[in-house]
Amino acid sequence: MVCVIIAAAGQGKRMGSTVNKVLLPLAGKPVLAHTIQAVCQAKAVTSIILTAAAEETEKMSMLLAELNLSIPWQVVPGGSERQYSIANALQALPPSAKIVAVHDGARPLAGPGLFDQVIEAARLYQAAVAAVPVKDTIKITDHSGWVTDTPERSTLWSVQTPQAFDRQLLASAYELAAKEGYLGTDDASLVERLGARVKVVAGSYQNMKLTTPEDLHFAETVLAKRQAAKPVIRAGIGYDVHRLVPERRLILGGVAVPYELGLAGHSDADVLLHAVKDALLGAAGLGDIGKHFPDTDERYKGISSMKLLAEVHKLLNNHGYIVNNIDATIVAQKPKLAAYIAQMNSNIAAALDIDVTQVNVKATTTEGLGFAGQGEGVAAYATATIASVQA
Numbered sequence: 001m002v003c004v005i006i007a008a009a010g011q012g013k014r015m016g017s018t019v020n021k022v023l024l025p026l027a028g029k030p031v032l033a034h035t036i037q038a039v040c041q042a043k044a045v046t047s048i049i050l051t052a053a054a055e056e057t058e059k060m061s062m063l064l065a066e067l068n069l070s071i072p073w074q075v076v077p078g079g080s081e082r083q084y085s086i087a088n089a090l091q092a093l094p095p096s097a098k099i100v101a102v103h104d105g106a107r108p109l110a111g112p113g114l115f116d117q118v119i120e121a122a123r124l125y126q127a128a129v130a131a132v133p134v135k136d137t138i139k140i141t142d143h144s145g146w147v148t149d150t151p152e153r154s155t156l157w158s159v160q161t162p163q164a165f166d167r168q169l170l171a172s173a174y175e176l177a178a179k180e181g182y183l184g185t186d187d188a189s190l191v192e193r194l195g196a197r198v199k200v201v202a203g204s205y206q207n208m209k210l211t212t213p214e215d216l217h218f219a220e221t222v223l224a225k226r227q228a229a230k231p232v233i234r235a236g237i238g239y240d241v242h243r244l245v246p247e248r249r250l251i252l253g254g255v256a257v258p259y260e261l262g263l264a265g266h267s268d269a270d271v272l273l274h275a276v277k278d279a280l281l282g283a284a285g286l287g288d289i290g291k292h293f294p295d296t297d298e299r300y301k302g303i304s305s306m307k308l309l310a311e312v313h314k315l316l317n318n319h320g321y322i323v324n325n326i327d328a329t330i331v332a333q334k335p336k337l338a339a340y341i342a343q344m345n346s347n348i349a350a351a352l353d354i355d356v357t358q359v360n361v362k363a364t365t366t367e368g369l370g371f372a373g374q375g376e377g378v379a380a381y382a383t384a385t386i387a388s389v390q391a
């Protein structure tokens with residue numbers, strides 16, 4: 001379980017506004033609403049704790065309630081410094097939380113994917129931060145403004161949030177900082193003092209912390225551009241045929257259909273899923289299943305086509321696509337398939353992480369004509385549309 005602490009208990013003094021900057025309007029809604037929605041879209045996140053200044057607790061609770069979140073949330077009082085706010089939130093963590101991510105309420109432009117990446121890195125390495133390479137040359141000065149050093153830029157990173165940690169590690173880091181009276185400017189610096197290693201995950205230059213007024217203009221521009229960007233839709237087609245033979249199971253759309261014959265093939269010969277996968281790969285311009293899962297490869301002998309459908313889904317995601325819809329037709333004289341169609345739809349939807357309404361499997365006979373009509377084999381046609389994911 002992953003709990004995200006959203007720090008929102010500051011005053012936004014550098015913004016020069018009379019209201020807390022996280023409550024300022026941005027593209028038609030409060031900055032904090034953008035931040036919370038991005039956090040909630042991350043797949044791994046299971047709960048939220050928001051830190052709020054005492055006098056803003058009610059306002060922020062109302063904002064959270066209006067967002068109608070599907071995961072549990074709570075609001076805890078902040079402290080006089082960001083670090084003290086996070087320390088309060090750590091006391092309120094749900095017992096099930098094994099990973100804790102911390103994010104600034106004032107970073108509304110972080111994409112959901114970044115949370116998932118940083119959380120995944122925290123699972124692997126115990127501590128991870130989003131960061132971008134610095135673009136300017138950085139100088140160190142003395143207190144009179146004289147340059148004392150120019151650090152090598154290739155080792156310098158501008159560190160952002162989210163930052164994610166193993167729960168115990170972060171708790172120990174905060175305990176040590178409290179004991180030693182150390183006040184850091186981010187959470188990872190506390191963890192570093194324990195001697196633990198922190199992994200850097202590539203963040204985004206757009207994921208800026210709204211600190212001064214010009215940052216708000218930048219954020220408006222980024223959001224306007226994101227809203228105007230139209231996803232590109234691509235379509236693909238798939239077709240497959242397998243021979244019906246004795247002593248094989250008849251697997252269609254991941255369902256074992258009772259019948260005296262089954263489909264012959266190197267894998268489980270799920271002709272429907274083969275057509276669906278070819279349609280998806282075709283839509284993405286990624287070839288076909290023969291290219292990715294050759295029938296000469298022993299690894300795929302007898303393999304469930306549901307597993308390979310999940311692989312195709314991963315491949316599409318890695319190339320920046322999400323699935324829009326699937327339409328498919330199974331061509332078989334026998335057996336009757338109507339009773340199994342709903343399960344096929346839901347199997348396909350689950351593997352592709354889409355709603356079942358986006359999948360439409362049908363079945364038809366050929367009135368006794370041709371190889372399907374003669375019961376020699378089963379064919380399947382599929383079409384798929386996919387959409388490119390916006391950055």
Ligand SMILES: Nc1ccn([C@@H]2O[C@H](COP(=O)(O)OP(=O)(O)OP(=O)(O)O)[C@@H](O)[C@H]2O)c(=O)n1
Binds near residue numbers: 078080104107
């Ligand atoms: N005592 C504090 C101070 C800051 N924050 C939060 O930590 C994030 C990052 O801090 P910063 O940008 O410094 O915000 P402010 O403290 O509000 O800004 P300023 O320093 O200009 O007053 C913000 O979302 C802020 O609301 C917090 O939860 N508790």
Ligand SMILES: C[C@](O)(CO)[C@H](O)COP(=O)(O)O
Binds near residue numbers: 185209
């Ligand atoms: C945690 C942080 O956002 C990482 O860049 C940053 O250090 C917060 O600093 P601030 O002093 O609260 O602005």
